[in-house]
Amino acid sequence: xxxxxxxxxxxxxxxxxxxxxxxxxxxxxxxxxxxxxxxxxxxxxxxxxxxxxxxxxxxxxxxxxxxxxxxxxxxxxxxxxxxxxxxxxxxxxxxxxxxxxxxxxxxxxxxxxxxxxxxxxxxxxxxxxxxxxxxxxxxxxxxxxxxxxxxxxxxxxxx
Amino acid sequence: xxxxxxxxxxxxxxxxxxxxxxxxxxxxxxxxxxxxxxxxxxxxxxxxxxxxxxxxxxxxxxxxxxxxxxxxxxxxxxxxxxxxxxxxxxxxxxxxxxxxxxxxxxxxxxxxxxxxxxxxxxxxxxxxxxxxxxxxxxxxxxxxxxxxxxxxxxxxxxxxxxx
Numbered sequence: 490x491x492x493x494x495x496x497x498x499x500x501x502x503x504x505x506x507x508x509x510x511x512x513x514x515x516x517x518x519x520x521x522x523x524x525x526x527x528x529x530x531x532x533x534x535x536x537x538x539x540x541x542x543x544x545x546x547x548x549x550x551x552x553x554x555x556x557x558x559x560x561x562x563x564x565x566x567x568x569x570x571x572x573x574x575x576x577x578x579x580x581x582x583x584x585x586x587x588x589x590x591x592x593x594x595x596x597x598x599x600x601x602x603x604x605x606x607x608x609x610x611x612x613x614x615x616x617x618x619x620x621x622x623x624x625x626x627x628x629x630x631x632x633x634x635x636x637x638x639x640x641x642x643x644x645x646x647x648x
Numbered sequence: 649x650x651x652x653x654x655x656x657x658x659x660x661x662x663x664x665x666x667x668x669x670x671x672x673x674x675x676x677x678x679x680x681x682x683x684x685x686x687x688x689x690x691x692x693x694x695x696x697x698x699x700x701x702x703x704x705x706x707x708x709x710x711x712x713x714x715x716x717x718x719x720x721x722x723x724x725x726x727x728x729x730x731x732x733x734x735x736x737x738x739x740x741x742x743x744x745x746x747x748x749x750x751x752x753x754x755x756x757x758x759x760x761x762x763x764x765x766x767x768x769x770x771x772x773x774x775x776x777x778x779x780x781x782x783x784x785x786x787x788x789x790x791x792x793x794x795x796x797x798x799x800x801x802x803x804x805x806x807x808x809x810x811x
Contacts, residue, residue: 491721494731496710496713497713497716499713499715500768502799503776508738509692509707509709511682512707513706513707513757513798514706515705515706516672516673516704516706516707517672517673517686517694517705517792523704538673542763545712546709546710546713547707547708547709547710548703548707548708549671549672549673549705549706549707549708550668550669550671550704550706550708550798550799551665551668551669551671551697551705552673552702552703552704552705552706552708552798552800552801552803553665553669553702553703553800553801554701554702554704554801554802554803555800555801555802557657557665557697557702557703558749558800560800562750565721565748565750565753565754565757566789567753568702569725571705576794577744579792579794579795580794582795583690583691583794583795587796587810588754589796590793590797590802591690591793591795592719592721592788592790592791592792592793592796593723593790593791593792593793593798594721594789594790594791595733595788595791596786596787596789597786598670598743598787598788601721601788601790603678605800612721616708618667624740624809628807630752630753631745631752631753632723632750632751632752632753632754632757633750633751633752634749634750634757635750635751636735636748636749636750637742637746637747637748637749637802637804638735638736638738638739638747638804639735639739639744639746639747639804640744640745640747640748640801640802640803641745641746641801641802642708642745642746642796642798642801643709644708644709644710644711644713644717644745644761645708645710645711645798646711646712646719646727646796646797647708647710647711647712648795
């Protein structure tokens with residue numbers, strides 16, 4: 490088998506784009522449904538999806554609502570780092586399931602983390618059990634989400 | 649965050665979600681075999697999970713596709729009387745993927761995906777800063793993403809409508 494193509498090298502043609510559009514609307518649409526709509530063969534559809542997935546250009550997944558996973562408290566935490574590479578601190582944070590996003594950023598803070606927990610009691614546990622172990626955190630500034638007006642991440646860095 | 653119409657899920661729901669969050673295109677038959685229940689049960693559960701907006705089956709494309717898109721976090725300080733209208737204006741911008749009303753460090757957090765520094769300047773420093781009610785804007789450009797779990801989200805009305 491040929492080596493998988495890298496995501497920044499992959500070229501998408503119109504058919505790929507049309508398949509992606511249909512999958513964004515319904516990730517469970519069958520290959521046959523998609524094939525019929527685009528007037529191509531079902532095996533072509535399945536081969537193209539596989540190619541895009543192998544190149545890490547596409548994931549077709551169930552996205553869960555925070556509340557369905559009982560994650561009711563969402564925080565955006567800005568972190569200032571001291572005496573340690575920010576990337577190492579970020580890598581430590583990335584290991585916690587409560588942390589669903591970690592970015593190294595420009596500006597006053599070094600790291601921006603997105604944290605989701607069940608409730609304030611779970612946040613206390615997370616702070617006292619996990620965060621306390623991460624070396625190099627100088628200061629954390631948090632904002633708590635009170636209303637999510639828009640949340641559309643059908644594009645994301647795919648690991 | 650209100651629970652809306654998302655009902656309490658049981659262990660079987662969570663097992664199904666776990667399978668589908670890795671690959672939404674697994675057949676009902678395979679999930680049924682894996683979890684030791686009938687295909688009809690799986691079909692019914694998935695239908696209900698989708699109808700209650702607990703989950704949404706969708707395609708997530710890479711931000712590194714074509715022109716690399718860079719995440720930018722835009723913290724906004726705003727006049728409280730104008731925040732509602734401001735939220736709608738921000739949400740209407742296609743580059744802004746996420747708008748969250750916050751308590752604490754900012755009044756609003758907008759997260760955008762941008763193609764270039766020029767685009768960031770144009771939208772964050774020019775357009776958003778000039779919106780009525782905006783008092784201060786703080787822009788943090790993500791230079792590296794160490795983690796982003798695309799399998800959790802808020803399934804908002806904007807998203808429902810796009811279906």
